[in-house]
Amino acid sequence: MEIIGLPLTRICNREYNDPRQRQLFKNVIYVGALAALLDIDMGVITELVGDQFKGKEKLVAPNIHALELGHQYTLENFDCPLSIRVEHRDLVGDRILIDGNSAIGLGAIYGGATLAAWYPITPSTSVVDAFEKYCKRLRIDPGSGRKNYAIVQAEDELAAIGMVIGASWNGARAFTATSGPGISLMSEFLGLAYFAEIPTVVMDVQRAGPSTGMPTRTQQSDVLSSAYASHGDTKHVLLFPSTPRECFDMAADAFDLAERLQTPIILMSDLDLGMNDNMSEPLHWDDDREYDRGKVLSAEDLDDMEEFGRYLDVDKDAICYRTYPGTHPTKGAFLTRGSSHDEYATYTESGEAYERNMHRLMAKWETAKQYVPGPIMTPAARETGYGVIFFGTSEASSLEALDYLAEEGIAIDAMRVRAFPFNDEVEQFIDAHERTFVIEQNRDSQLRTLLMAEFEFGPDKLKSVLCFDGTPISARNIRKQILKKIPGSNVTPLRRETARLSSGEGS
Amino acid sequence: MSYINPTFRHPELAVNDLGYTKADYEGSLSTLCAGCGHDSISGAIVKAVHEMSIEPHKIAKISGIGCSSKTPNYFLGKSHGFNSVHGRMPSVATGANMANRDLIYLAVSGDGDTASIGLGQFTHAIRRNLNMVYIVMNNGCYGLTKGQDSATADEGSRSKKGDPNPFTAIDLCATALQIGAGFVARSFSGDREQLVPLIKAAITHQGFALIDVISPCVTFNNTEASTKSYEFVRAHSEATGTLDFVPMRQEITASYHPGTSNEVTMHDGSVIHLHKLTEGLDPFDRASAMNVIEQHRQQGQILTGLIFMDRDSRDLHEALDTVTRPLNQLGPEDLCPGSKVLENINASLR
Numbered sequence: 001m002e003i004i005g006l007p008l009t010r011i012c013n014r015e016y017n018d019p020r021q022r023q024l025f026k027n028v029i030y031v032g033a034l035a036a037l038l039d040i041d042m043g044v045i046t047e048l049v050g051d052q053f054k055g056k057e058k059l060v061a062p063n064i065h066a067l068e069l070g071h072q073y074t075l076e077n078f079d080c081p082l083s084i085r086v087e088h089r090d091l092v093g094d095r096i097l098i099d100g101n102s103a104i105g106l107g108a109i110y111g112g113a114t115l116a117a118w119y120p121i122t123p124s125t126s127v128v129d130a131f132e133k134y135c136k137r138l139r140i141d142p143g144s145g146r147k148n149y150a151i152v153q154a155e156d157e158l159a160a161i162g163m164v165i166g167a168s169w170n171g172a173r174a175f176t177a178t179s180g181p182g183i184s185l186m187s188e189f190l191g192l193a194y195f196a197e198i199p200t201v202v203m204d205v206q207r208a209g210p211s212t213g214m215p216t217r218t219q220q221s222d223v224l225s226s227a228y229a230s231h232g233d234t235k236h237v238l239l240f241p242s243t244p245r246e247c248f249d250m251a252a253d254a255f256d257l258a259e260r261l262q263t264p265i266i267l268m269s270d271l272d273l274g275m276n277d278n279m280s281e282p283l284h285w286d287d288d289r290e291y292d293r294g295k296v297l298s299a300e301d302l303d304d305m306e307e308f309g310r311y312l313d314v315d316k317d318a319i320c321y322r323t324y325p326g327t328h329p330t331k332g333a334f335l336t337r338g339s340s341h342d343e344y345a346t347y348t349e350s351g352e353a354y355e356r357n358m359h360r361l362m363a364k365w366e367t368a369k370q371y372v373p374g375p376i377m378t379p380a381a382r383e384t385g386y387g388v389i390f391f392g393t394s395e396a397s398s399l400e401a402l403d404y405l406a407e408e409g410i411a412i413d414a415m416r417v418r419a420f421p422f423n424d425e426v427e428q429f430i431d432a433h434e435r436t437f438v439i440e441q442n443r444d445s446q447l448r449t450l451l452m453a454e455f456e457f458g459p460d461k462l463k464s465v466l467c468f469d470g471t472p473i474s475a476r477n478i479r480k481q482i483l484k485k486i487p488g489s490n491v492t493p494l495r496r497e498t499a500r501l502s503s504g505e506g507s
Numbered sequence: 508m509s510y511i512n513p514t515f516r517h518p519e520l521a522v523n524d525l526g527y528t529k530a531d532y533e534g535s536l537s538t539l540c541a542g543c544g545h546d547s548i549s550g551a552i553v554k555a556v557h558e559m560s561i562e563p564h565k566i567a568k569i570s571g572i573g574c575s576s577k578t579p580n581y582f583l584g585k586s587h588g589f590n591s592v593h594g595r596m597p598s599v600a601t602g603a604n605m606a607n608r609d610l611i612y613l614a615v616s617g618d619g620d621t622a623s624i625g626l627g628q629f630t631h632a633i634r635r636n637l638n639m640v641y642i643v644m645n646n647g648c649y650g651l652t653k654g655q656d657s658a659t660a661d662e663g664s665r666s667k668k669g670d671p672n673p674f675t676a677i678d679l680c681a682t683a684l685q686i687g688a689g690f691v692a693r694s695f696s697g698d699r700e701q702l703v704p705l706i707k708a709a710i711t712h713q714g715f716a717l718i719d720v721i722s723p724c725v726t727f728n729n730t731e732a733s734t735k736s737y738e739f740v741r742a743h744s745e746a747t748g749t750l751d752f753v754p755m756r757q758e759i760t761a762s763y764h765p766g767t768s769n770e771v772t773m774h775d776g777s778v779i780h781l782h783k784l785t786e787g788l789d790p791f792d793r794a795s796a797m798n799v800i801e802q803h804r805q806q807g808q809i810l811t812g813l814i815f816m817d818r819d820s821r822d823l824h825e826a827l828d829t830v831t832r833p834l835n836q837l838g839p840e841d842l843c844p845g846s847k848v849l850e851n852i853n854a855s856l857r
Contacts, residue, residue, distance in 0.1 A: 096856035106852070112842040114834040115605045117598075134852075138844040146830045148841050150605045152823075155631040159598035162591070162628070166602025169589060170567070170610075171835035174602060192592055282853040285846045291839055324835065325567040325587035325603070326610050333564065335580055335588035347580070 004078065006033050011073055025066040032070025039081035041088070042071060096244075096282050100273035101177075103244035104203050105130025106283065107251025108175055109138060112291050113201070115174035117152045117163035119182065122215045123271040124205035127177035157185035161202065165189060168199045169336060171296070171324035173255045175201035180209045180222045183229060183266075190264050191230025192338040194361070197311070197320070199258035199294070202266045203251065205274040208470045217470025218271035220392055221442035226266045227420055227450055233358065236264045237368055238420040240391040244280035246418075247273065250373070252285075259294035261368050262319060270441070272472045273393045295321045302331040310334045310345040311357065318363035365421055372419035375426055378402070380411035385434035388465070388482070389426070391417045391447060393472060394439045400475035405482060412437070412482070420450065427455050430462065437482055439465040441473050524560035532557045534584040538577070544696030544722030544737075545575055545644045549582040551699050552613070552642075555706035556583065559754060566611045567603055571596035571625060574651055575617030575644035575722075583613075594625030597632035600639050601823070607833040608824050611710055612639035619649050622658040622677045629679075633686045633715050638822040640709045641717045643679055644696070646724035647735035654727025665732035666724075679719045680814055681800050684793055689817035690716035691796065693810060695740050696723065701812060704779070707752040708813065711773040714820035721809065740809060747799070747812035748784035753777060771818060781813060790816055 011029055012022040035042055046064055053059040104127045118128045132151055139148040154160035160176045167174035183204055193200040206222045208214035226238055241247045254265040311320050323332035334345035342353045390398040395416055402412050415429050430436050438448040445464040465481040467473035520528040532553045537546050563585035570576035572593035579588040591599045600612050621629045621643050647660040660672045680691050690712040694702045709716035721740050723729050729736045755776035769781040789795040796815035803810040
């Protein structure tokens with residue numbers, strides 16, 4: 001290690017009289033020095049200064065002057081460049097740099113959302129910020145100059161999701177964006193949307209819980225509370241994006257899915273993906289794509305029908321036909337309710353009618369499997385009894401860890417789960433492997449619990465690889481934990497280890 | 508209440524301009540207790556909407572949870588309805604209204620649903636001036652759970668439970684006025700003459716319209732020592748004045764003495780006449796309305812009728828500057844910017 005001393009204070013004091021300037025320009029002089037030492041193209045840096053002070057053009061010249069000051073001083077006083085240097089590269093191809101929340105905001109616009117109702121919460125706030133920013137450019141009615149969208153900042157998360165449900169009931173595409181504490185508050189309404197079968201889109205950008213937790217740190221710890229949100233028997237469709245491109249796609253898809261399945265769809269991003277700029281495949285939209293508005297009856301449909309029942313399973317796929325308020329003067333009206341109802345939306349306390357309805361909702365859950373995005377497989381180079389399952393932002397580090405392990409002779413098949421309910425392929429994958437590691441960023445192995453609950457696998461089939469310190473899971477961490485759990489390495493699982501240590505039996 | 512559905516209708520039932528009889532605006536049979544004030548309010552809603560010749564499907568009924576919130580099942584059976592969750596009706600109404608500004612949002616709630624669990628959403632719907640009619644069926648108690656005092660029960664009032672209520676009451680009209688509601692009225696379920704024109708005026712008002720209707724609970728809160736009993740309300744209410752509602756394009760037939768009547772032309776061209784007003788009340792002046800409510804409260808009187816109206820009300824859609832076409836009628840051509848625009852966005856992110 002070589003230490004290079006740069007007299008920043010002295011340069012500043014010589015150049016500037018104003019004490020504030022002496023302080024402020026130190027950093028910029030340092031950047032200029034670094035450019036000289038590492039042979040960074042000064043043209044690029046000068047251009048960036050221009051970008052940074054756009055709108056405050058007065059500041060551009062003094063900053064460039066400071067840059068050059070540092071650059072010049074270093075060239076004159078040191079051997080430049082050093083043995084390490086920066087070179088121009090262009091290996092990113094057509095990829096873009098964007099944060100997941102902006103991609104979700106854009107996805108909502110492309111997906112046709114007209115109402116965003118939300119309550120500010122870190123780390124999801126920039127979803128609605130992005131929605132608004134792009135709406136101001138893309139959603140102004142050319143004739144009147146008025147808005148083809150509405151954004152309502154609600155008084156709390158309960159109201160936010162209530163607005164989404166009211167708008168969706170009335171035939172508009174609406175969404176809310178929130179984080180873990182918001183999911184807790186929205187649970188009651190999520191149960192209503194599940195039971196009354198109202199399309200509802202929630203963008204959940206997860207942070208470290210429980211309670212206030214670490215609001216500025218990342219986790220994947222809302223999995224269980226979202227999957228089973230609300231009292232009674234409920235299950236909600238979850239989508240797990242792992243890149244900004246997928247944030248965009250899944251945000252747009254969420255509206256189609258919600259209307260097709262008439263149920264809440266919760267997009268499960270996280271702080272790491274949502275708030276940081278990520279390298280991503282470019283966003284893509286197919287102009288031939290049509291919105292799937294699901295089963296909605298028009299006035300003509302109602303006139304041609306003999307009988308309308310809001311919860312009649314006409315097509316035997318457990319998805320029923322709905323009508324928007326205001327459709328027909330005399331037909332198709334019904335009272336939406338969270339209380340037990342029969343096929344005609346009439347209140348009932350009949351246990352039989354209640355069970356029939358609950359069974360249909362389970363059948364609809366099966367139907368949902370055909371619509372949600374399937375898992376993505378990355379098979380090992382050779383046949384193996386080991387598998388890993390991961391989701392969301394664990395993807396990059398998981399694949400990197402598997403590369404390291406492959407180099408060490410350990411072959412593992414990989415599957416990235418992209419949605420709940422799990423498709424049949426997920427069950428087959430676990431069945432086909434002697435042992436499957438489930439990589440996730442929470443303490444309680446929430447995805448593993450969900451897999452066990454849905455498929456009734458025994459705990460021995462699935463082993464956890466966890467990281468929940470609020471930082472994104474690293475490849476090194478995953479590799480280390482998998483190595484420990486390969487039989488023969490004689491190490492107990494993390495949870496038992498933690499319990500023993502905390503009860504004072506530390507080894 | 509009778510549980511036998513009457514199929515016989517008088518052959519000469521009056522039809523409105525659309526050719527509908529009142530029966531076309533009725534709902535299922537009520538399962539509330541016989542004599543419940545809420546059923547009278549349902550009746551007043553049916554009468555008002557029928558007389559206004561509104562097509563039933565142009566109305567969306569929204570409610571929360573409680574005895575009151577069950578009533579959308581008992582009126583306007585040809586309208587869509589949404590019986591939502593406890594205290595959260597205003598947010599559902601807000602979303603619904605955002606999606607389709609062309610419908611009339613007729614919401615009913617109770618004193619528990621509004622003044623306790625839903626106080627937050629109630630006030631914020633007012634703050635946003637959501638274009639809706641918000642009827643509170645106010646009986647001062649929780650009927651479904653057997654008569655606990657609610658937050659609108661007056662201090663000292665005694666329900667069937669027997670103990671005097673030790674807490675001060677939340678006056679929903681005063682609260683609404685303070686927050687900025689543009690239409691504030693109070694009425695009594697036993698006074699259909701007053702209630703029907705108030706409902707009509709509230710429907711035509713462009714913005715949030717509150718009607719707090721004292722509606723006695725015959726089972727739990729119609730006792731001698733209750734201030735929400737039929738007897739007490741009859742003996743202690745004082746009307747602000749009389750309100751006549753004249754629908755759009757209809758000739759005004761009544762004659763009023765000059766200086767005693769206020770005429771207001773509503774958003775849709777209907778006209779309301781206010782006359783014989785309470786001394787000291789200027790219904791277009793918020794401070795005067797607040798004063799008069801407080802004076803009556805101090806004298807143990809219940810002030811009913813139209814208390815305040817803002818003639819320049821701007822609703823939430825105007826505040827947000829949304830298009831005049833309902834948002835739920837916009838198609839992909841209005842909503843989806845297409846692949847070219849996305850390619851440009853991509854290019855800006857490289």
